[in-house]
Amino acid sequence: MRDANRRPWRFGVVTISFVLFAIPWVAHPQPRTTGPSRTHVVLLGTGDPAADPDQSGPATAVVVNDTPYLVDFGAGVVRRAKAAVVDRGIKALEPTNLHVAFVTHLHSDHTVGYVDLILTPWVLGRRVPLEIYGPSGIKAMTEHLLEAYRVDFATRTNPETGSGRQVAEGHAVNAHEIRAGVVYKDDNVTVTAFPTKHAMESYGYRFDTPDRTIVISGDTNPTQATIDACRGCDVLIHEVQSLAGLARRPPAFQRFASKYHTTTAQLAELATQAKPGLLILYHHAIALRPEVNPDASSPAELLSELSMRYSGHVVVGHDLDVY
Ligand SMILES: [Zn+2]
Ligand SMILES: [Zn+2]
Numbered sequence: 001m002r003d004a005n006r007r008p009w010r011f012g013v014v015t016i017s018f019v020l021f022a023i024p025w026v027a028h029p030q031p032r033t034t035g036p037s038r039t040h041v042v043l044l045g046t047g048d049p050a051a052d053p054d055q056s057g058p059a060t061a062v063v064v065n066d067t068p069y070l071v072d073f074g075a076g077v078v079r080r081a082k083a084a085v086v087d088r089g090i091k092a093l094e095p096t097n098l099h100v101a102f103v104t105h106l107h108s109d110h111t112v113g114y115v116d117l118i119l120t121p122w123v124l125g126r127r128v129p130l131e132i133y134g135p136s137g138i139k140a141m142t143e144h145l146l147e148a149y150r151v152d153f154a155t156r157t158n159p160e161t162g163s164g165r166q167v168a169e170g171h172a173v174n175a176h177e178i179r180a181g182v183v184y185k186d187d188n189v190t191v192t193a194f195p196t197k198h199a200m201e202s203y204g205y206r207f208d209t210p211d212r213t214i215v216i217s218g219d220t221n222p223t224q225a226t227i228d229a230c231r232g233c234d235v236l237i238h239e240v241q242s243l244a245g246l247a248r249r250p251p252a253f254q255r256f257a258s259k260y261h262t263t264t265a266q267l268a269e270l271a272t273q274a275k276p277g278l279l280i281l282y283h284h285a286i287a288l289r290p291e292v293n294p295d296a297s298s299p300a301e302l303l304s305e306l307s308m309r310y311s312g313h314v315v316v317g318h319d320l321d322v323y
Pocket of ligand 1: 105107198219
């Protein structure tokens, strides 16, 4: 839950609180509005660890009543947020507005944008602390990053060496280590974490807003928890690996992927049970330009593998798509 409603332990500028609630899927009434949607999903980064110039690292924004909530902060997250402002007209994603984020797990492709998220909006004028929710280890990662940039914080907030634009509160981070259950609630959203199956402690997140339910998988093998979290949700954003693309990867990666990621065939089966209104594929190891990675699948190949096994509405997500 938010800091205002709790009494977390404080460690300097890092705060940690453990959030333990029952998983109450049935406890979330889902009122619907009949007017224009108040909730938008903005795909900030749909790529994977590859240094693909067309796909930033994993990052998704759920924007509710002009308030942004991020899930993961891969490479390029803040610049993609600004691109959503100038190219898509999503003014809520102005970098200084970014101050609540949820991380699915601590793999680098989902977190290398963390220091960008801490520093860039602050340098640009954010005056409130970041509230970060994630698995065990997010507190230690936060402490180390803050220590690494100690000189920057000190000089920018010093009247002699700073520009006068940055206040100390704006680079503080409240890091909340979570467990499965409701981890955050305000007037716009209830956010529920559910356990996923990956190479480390990992969570997917379900957002219940006044007009939509949105589920984001993070990196995971297929899990019943994801199906239970969705159950007819409006939008399911799920990672996926192309079968054809996977067959071109080394055997060691194939073994890793079979334990910790999801193939198109597996996702088709999962989505058939979960029944989302819209299935968005992300973290999909595709190459939009063959010269970036000749072995990767194309979006068309990925989509055809899914569509031949799944009759619901499915799209391949691209950076800066808005749903
Ligand atoms: Zn991962
Ligand atoms: Zn990943």
